[in-house]
Amino acid sequence: MIIGSHVHFGSKQLLGSLEEALSYGANAFMLYTGAPQNTFRSKIDSKYTLEALKLMQENDIKMENVICHAPYIINLANKEKIEAWNFSISFLKAEIKRCEELGIKYIVLHPGSSVKHPTEEGLNNIIEALNYIINDDDKCMIILETMAGKGSECGKTIEEIKTILEGVKSSNIGVCLDTCHLNDAGYDMSNFDLFLDEFTKSIPLEKIKCIHVNDSKNVRGSHKDRHANIGYGTIGFESLIKIVNNEKLKNVPKILETPYISKNDSEKELVYPPYKLEIEMLKKGLFNPNLIDDIRESYK
Ligand code: FE
Ligand code: FE
Ligand code: ZN
Numbered sequence: 001m002i003i004g005s006h007v008h009f010g011s012k013q014l015l016g017s018l019e020e021a022l023s024y025g026a027n028a029f030m031l032y033t034g035a036p037q038n039t040f041r042s043k044i045d046s047k048y049t050l051e052a053l054k055l056m057q058e059n060d061i062k063m064e065n066v067i068c069h070a071p072y073i074i075n076l077a078n079k080e081k082i083e084a085w086n087f088s089i090s091f092l093k094a095e096i097k098r099c100e101e102l103g104i105k106y107i108v109l110h111p112g113s114s115v116k117h118p119t120e121e122g123l124n125n126i127i128e129a130l131n132y133i134i135n136d137d138d139k140c141m142i143i144l145e146t147m148a149g150k151g152s153e154c155g156k157t158i159e160e161i162k163t164i165l166e167g168v169k170s171s172n173i174g175v176c177l178d179t180c181h182l183n184d185a186g187y188d189m190s191n192f193d194l195f196l197d198e199f200t201k202s203i204p205l206e207k208i209k210c211i212h213v214n215d216s217k218n219v220r221g222s223h224k225d226r227h228a229n230i231g232y233g234t235i236g237f238e239s240l241i242k243i244v245n246n247e248k249l250k251n252v253p254k255i256l257e258t259p260y261i262s263k264n265d266s267e268k269e270l271v272y273p274p275y276k277l278e279i280e281m282l283k284k285g286l287f288n289p290n291l292i293d294d295i296r297e298s299y300k
Contacts, residue, residue, distance in 0.1 A: 001245070001283060002250075002252070003027065003213075003254045003255075003282060004021050004024065004026030004029040004065070004254075004255055004256070005024060005029065005030070005257070005258075005273070005275035005278075005279070006030040006256070006257050007024075007029045007031055008020060009032060009034065013042070013044065013048040013049065013052075014048055014049050014052040014066075014102050015048040015049075015051045015052040015055070017052075018055055018056060022055075024273070024275040024276040024279055025283075026275070027059070027061050027065060028061070028065035028067070028254070028255065029065075029066060029067070029255070030066075030210075030255045030257075031067075031069070032068070032071060033095065033102070034071070035071070036071045037073065038071070039073065039091055041094075044098055044102060046101075049103065053103065063104065064105055064253070065253040067104070067107075067143075067176075067255060068095070068099045068102075068104045068106065068108070068140070070095055070110070070142075071091075071095075072110065073091075074088045074109070074110075074112070075088055075112040076088050076109075076125060076129035077113055077114045077115075077122035077123070077152075078112065078114060078115045078125065080117070085129065089129050089132055089133060092129075092133055092142075093133055095107060096133070096138060096142070099140035100139045100140050105140055106143050106174065106176075106209050106210060107140055107141070107142055108145050108176045108210060108212075109143065109145065110145050110147060110155070111126050111144050111153075111154045111164060112125070112126055112154055112155075113153050113154065114152045117152075119152070119160065123154055123160060123163050123164060123167070124167075126167075127163075127164055127167030127168060130164070130168045130173070131168060131169055134168060134172055134173060135170065136170050136172050137172075138172055141172050141173060141174055141209070142172075143173070143174040143175055143210055144164060144173070144176065145175075145177075145181070146158075146161060146175070146177050146182055147178075147181050148178075148180070148181040148184035148222075148223055148224060149184065149185045150184075150223055150224060156181075156185045158198065158202050159202065161175060161202075165203060165207070174207045174208070174209040175203060175207045176210040176211070177208060177210075178212035178257075179211070179212065179213055179235060179243060180212070180214035180215065180225065180227050180233075181225060183216045183218075183220050183235050184216055184218055184220070184222050184225055185221070185223065186220060186221040187220075188220065189235045189239045189243065190238075190239045192242055192243045192246055193248075196246070205248060208249060208252055210252060210253055210255060211253070212255050212256075212257050213230070213240060213243065213255065213256050214227040214228070214233075214256065214257050214258055215227065215228035215229060215234070215235045215236070215240060216233045216235055218234065219234050220234065227257055227258055227259055228259070229261075229291065229292070230278045230281060230291075231281070231287050231291065244282050245285070256274075256275055256278055256279070258274055258275075258278060260272055260273055261273075261274050261295045261296060263296065264296070271299075272298075274291070276298070277291060277298065278291070
């Protein structure tokens, strides 16, 4: 099973991310090359990259299983403020260059929100932007994340993702499925093979390059996008375990983006990463009803 979680980038950059992933027992990971909410980016230091590559080799972690996530502030769907749209384009181009410097092959992108405009207009803006950004010979491929459909988010249906893929001239583009987002968008995650059948009627299976494995705090079709810990949401452990073990997507990295755990039930601040025990649980295929307490205990 190729599985990991999102991790920090931090001062040691790729090396720091890798060390965090290894501490969770992961063989895949996803990082932001800086804070997801802002555009401040440190210069890539090749010293850390080279050290990370060596450590990856020692631990048999492949570059295909290291994923970058573009910052949320990029919005290619809304052209109302043309400076903001242009900025999103140039920033994403720069992120791709950073990924190439790090040797990362996939960057996850939220297609964007159309804000006051119809979805169709948003989709056209995304396509136009991606046609400026993507080159056939880019070594890092943009993969579009399926969205929950919160607010005016584009990419909430298979059809919307298909429209973007068809509009982009280059074939150097893929897809990232997010189980929480799919559930919240209205797709049934309880029979994943059935979902894949529907998906592959529109988009080839090979386009799927990453899966975000999250439970959801809300019911199917809620369009909310609030992630829950594995087995602690409305999708449930039985459905998620089948997804991570799906034979057709065996070689696709599975990335957890589940919420951190608070120190105790009355505390609000989420401080403990759940990933080590969640990964363990998914590998074992056995639900742990004491997961939250076990995570707290593991940090004492
Ligand atoms: Fe995302
Ligand atoms: Fe996600
Ligand atoms: Zn989400």
